[in-house]
Amino acid sequence: xxxSLFITCFNDTLFPExxxxxxxxxxxxxxxxxxxxxxxxxxxxxxxxxxxREAMTLIRRFVNIFSxxxxxxxxxxxxxxxxxxxxxRAAEQFGDHQLAAEIAALMPRVYExxxxxxxxxxxxxxxxxxxxRVTYHPTCHSLRFLHVGDAPLRLLRAVRGxxxxxxxxxxxxxxxxxxxxxxxADTSMAMLSDKLRNILDTGAEICAAADxxxxxxxxxxxxxxxxxxxxxxxxxxxxxxEERSLV
Amino acid sequence: MSETLSPKQATHPLPTFQVSAKxxxxxxxLRRNLYKATHTIRAKRAQVVGEMPDWQExxxxxxxxxxxxxxxxDTYLLELEASVQRAGGHIHWxxxxxxxxxxxxxxxxxxxxxxxxxxxxxxTDEIGLNRALAANGINxxxxxxxxxxxxxxxxxxxxxxxxxxxxxxxEIRELFLSKLEVDSLTDAxxxxxxxxRAHLRRKFLSTPVAISGVNFAVAETGTVCVVESExxxxxxxxxxxxxxxVMGVEKVIPSWQDxxxxxxxxxxxxxxxxxxxxxxxxxxxxxxxxxxxFHLVLLDNGRTQxxxxxxxxxxxxxxxxxxxxxxxxxxxxVGGHAYNSVYPGxxxxxxxxxxxGIENASSLPYASSLCGACxxxxxxxxxxxxxxxxxxxxxxxxxxxxxxxRTRLNxxxxxxxxxARTFASRKLYEQAQRLAQLGQLPFQHGDVxxxxxxxxxxxxxMRDLRPVPRQSFRDWxxxxxxxxxxxxxxxx
Numbered sequence: 001x002x003x004s005l006f007i008t009c010f011n012d013t014l015f016p017e018x019x020x021x022x023x024x025x026x027x028x029x030x031x032x033x034x035x036x037x038x039x040x041x042x043x044x045x046x047x048x049x050x051x052x053r054e055a056m057t058l059i060r061r062f063v064n065i066f067s068x069x070x071x072x073x074x075x076x077x078x079x080x081x082x083x084x085x086x087x088x089r090a091a092e093q094f095g096d097h098q099l100a101a102e103i104a105a106l107m108p109r110v111y112e113x114x115x116x117x118x119x120x121x122x123x124x125x126x127x128x129x130x131x132x133r134v135t136y137h138p139t140c141h142s143l144r145f146l147h148v149g150d151a152p153l154r155l156l157r158a159v160r161g162x163x164x165x166x167x168x169x170x171x172x173x174x175x176x177x178x179x180x181x182x183x184x185a186d187t188s189m190a191m192l193s194d195k196l197r198n199i200l201d202t203g204a205e206i207c208a209a210a211d212x213x214x215x216x217x218x219x220x221x222x223x224x225x226x227x228x229x230x231x232x233x234x235x236x237x238x239x240x241x242e243e244r245s246l247v
Numbered sequence: 248m249s250e251t252l253s254p255k256q257a258t259h260p261l262p263t264f265q266v267s268a269k270x271x272x273x274x275x276x277l278r279r280n281l282y283k284a285t286h287t288i289r290a291k292r293a294q295v296v297g298e299m300p301d302w303q304e305x306x307x308x309x310x311x312x313x314x315x316x317x318x319x320x321d322t323y324l325l326e327l328e329a330s331v332q333r334a335g336g337h338i339h340w341x342x343x344x345x346x347x348x349x350x351x352x353x354x355x356x357x358x359x360x361x362x363x364x365x366x367x368x369x370x371t372d373e374i375g376l377n378r379a380l381a382a383n384g385i386n387x388x389x390x391x392x393x394x395x396x397x398x399x400x401x402x403x404x405x406x407x408x409x410x411x412x413x414x415x416x417x418e419i420r421e422l423f424l425s426k427l428e429v430d431s432l433t434d435a436x437x438x439x440x441x442x443x444r445a446h447l448r449r450k451f452l453s454t455p456v457a458i459s460g461v462n463f464a465v466a467e468t469g470t471v472c473v474v475e476s477e478x479x480x481x482x483x484x485x486x487x488x489x490x491x492x493v494m495g496v497e498k499v500i501p502s503w504q505d506x507x508x509x510x511x512x513x514x515x516x517x518x519x520x521x522x523x524x525x526x527x528x529x530x531x532x533x534x535x536x537x538x539x540x541f542h543l544v545l546l547d548n549g550r551t552q553x554x555x556x557x558x559x560x561x562x563x564x565x566x567x568x569x570x571x572x573x574x575x576x577x578x579x580x581v582g583g584h585a586y587n588s589v590y591p592g593x594x595x596x597x598x599x600x601x602x603x604g605i606e607n608a609s610s611l612p613y614a615s616s617l618c619g620a621c622x623x624x625x626x627x628x629x630x631x632x633x634x635x636x637x638x639x640x641x642x643x644x645x646x647x648x649x650x651x652x653r654t655r656l657n658x659x660x661x662x663x664x665x666x667a668r669t670f671a672s673r674k675l676y677e678q679a680q681r682l683a684q685l686g687q688l689p690f691q692h693g694d695v696x697x698x699x700x701x702x703x704x705x706x707x708x709m710r711d712l713r714p715v716p717r718q719s720f721r722d723w724x725x726x727x728x729x730x731x732x733x734x735x736x737x738x739x
């Protein structure tokens with residue numbers, strides 16, 4: 001399959017290792033990977049903060065860049081959620097019927113990484129090896145907007161060497177919420193402190209998720225507290241093998 | 248009592264959500280009380296919803312019914328008016344809070360009432376009825392246990408269904424000891440309930456005028472329905488001689504049969520019960536039985552304005568179950584008072600700005616991490632995250648159109664526009680990546696950034712930040728492609 005990477009501006013700039021892991025993983029699984037270099041940002045931050053007119057330029061740009069792709073895969077549930085949940089609504093809100101039609105044609109081919117592997121490719125065991133104690137945080141967008149269900153957990157359970165421990169109150173939001181983390185920093189932190197307590201209670205050395213944005217929030221506080229737990233994107237775990245340990 | 252919901256708030260700007268939330272978060276007792284209460288009710292709801300095989304179909308039925316009501320609101324309201332009048336009731340149309348209060352006060356005064364009893368009603372909180380009555384020398388006595396508690400404490404409600412959710416038993420015991428005529432009292436729930444019951448029973452038996460809210464009003468039959476758990480509502484709507492009920496216009500439902508859907512959705516979503524304990528239904532006036540005079544006040548107060556908005560109007564589906572409050576991770580931490588609104592929690596964050604104007608409540612649509620839990624539990628499928636985002640758009644547009652240059656050029660707006668322009672061009676975007684890599688150097692201490700200036704300081708106040716790596720993904724991709732191309736060249 002020819003897979004176009006939607007790397008997301010966040011991962012491109014701040015967490016390139018997640019994108020690299022995705023490239024290694026998808027190539028290992030026998031697919032051709034392409035990175036359309038014109039891509040920048042899907043417009044989520046602008047749209048969700050209320051700058052919707054500003055986001056429209058970015059939405060049109062995204063659709064143009066990826067319209068010819070066979071499939072588009074991203075290491076971010078929240079950015080894919082933006083495309084799937086918000087794009088059609090945005091086109092409607094701004095009365096752009098041409099764009100709405102293009103979005104409708106593109107949307108079924110845009111996937112978040114774990115749903116692509118499990119629901120599209122029908123895989124669970126991707127041949128990964130990762131000898132660490134890991135707990136998994138299901139991010140809100142993966143859970144309640146993309147409905148990936150237990151796809152990430154099925155992938156993780158099939159990883160050799162992993163000690164996967166269940167996270168208590170896993171489905172609770174970590175408190176990131178994009179600009180919410182800045183606009184309502186105190187409430188955001190109150191939510192995060194409960195998430196951290198649950199993570200620490202598992203005794204895991206690593207907290208994994210399908211979104212580096214939530215992980216930046218969780219990991220930033222773990223680091224500040226010198227808690228002895230780090231955060232890792234699920235793509236990096238799935239890309240690790242006995243021959244090639246990425247982390 | 249609660250602030251009235253009206254655009255007049257502009258003259259007394261309320262604190263923003265951010266400011267009130269910060270105060271609430273510091274109250275450790277409140278945090279503990281809220282955590283316990285919301286988690287208990289969440290678990291109960293999850294259990295009784297989980298046992299319904301057709302829950303999703305019921306939700307869809309509830310949503311579809313509400314959509315039909317909103318689409319034909321004029322027809323159903325006129326039908327309701329005719330049926331209520333046929334059954335011997337009186338209908339009053341109230342454009343806003345002021346008109347509604349004047350109507351109710353006049354009816355109570357006509358009967359010479361110095362006191363009225365009330366069954367908990369958010370709509371009367373919305374219009375500030377108790378204050379309006381007090382201004383006319385009429386004392387309103389709340390008969391719902393939690394409403395009585397906050398009335399005695401001189402506080403306002405912090406939850407749609409459990410107005411005193413912010414208080415625990417020990418706090419209620421102290422309040423009752425000082426305000427009710429009791430000599431000794433423990434904090435056992437039955438003792439607290441008995442103290443309130445003894446106090447209220449006298450009022451039920453002696454007060455001639457009662458005021459209630461309305462959960463549903465059936466257009467077809469003129470039947471009005473009040474749903475409650477303590478029996479105080481049943482007494483309010485049966486014992487007094489005069490009954491005045493106040494309803495938002497959106498509470499009308501087409502037919503008797505539609506109650507089947509809502510009376511399943513509501514108790515399971517709100518109190519986590521399979522069946523509601525006290526469901527009172529009455530149609531007009533019955534000779535020699537119950538109130539001999541019945542008034543139904545149909546309140547607009549901004550609702551028809553909300554109705555004109557194709558995205559926002561779904562907020563009027565709300566049946567006031569409070570499932571969204573109980574599940575909300577923000578509400579769970581800050582409580583209802585932080586919203587500075589009669590309707591707190593996620594539903595308040597979308598309803599209040601629409602009723603009072605976005606300019607008077609612009610911080611409320613941002614009181615959410617957009618986690619989506621509220622939408623998932625909503626029994627009438629209000630897409631709360633969708634409306635929150637939509638209202639954020641209106642808040643931003645309001646600021647962008649402001650006459651004040653300072654509002655138009657606030658740092659967020661400038662940064663957002665700059666970033667939008669940057670993201671619109673690959674070249675500018677890649678330059679910005681380089682700039683971030685260099686610009687961070689003064690703030691970088693080894694492998695961490697732990698203090699940033701300006702608004703970003705709100706991030707680093709509580710969390711570390713990993714520096715932007717020297718090599719972006721696209722840098723890596725390009726060097727990999729270059730290496731690949733070079734090896735291809737060598738091979739050929």
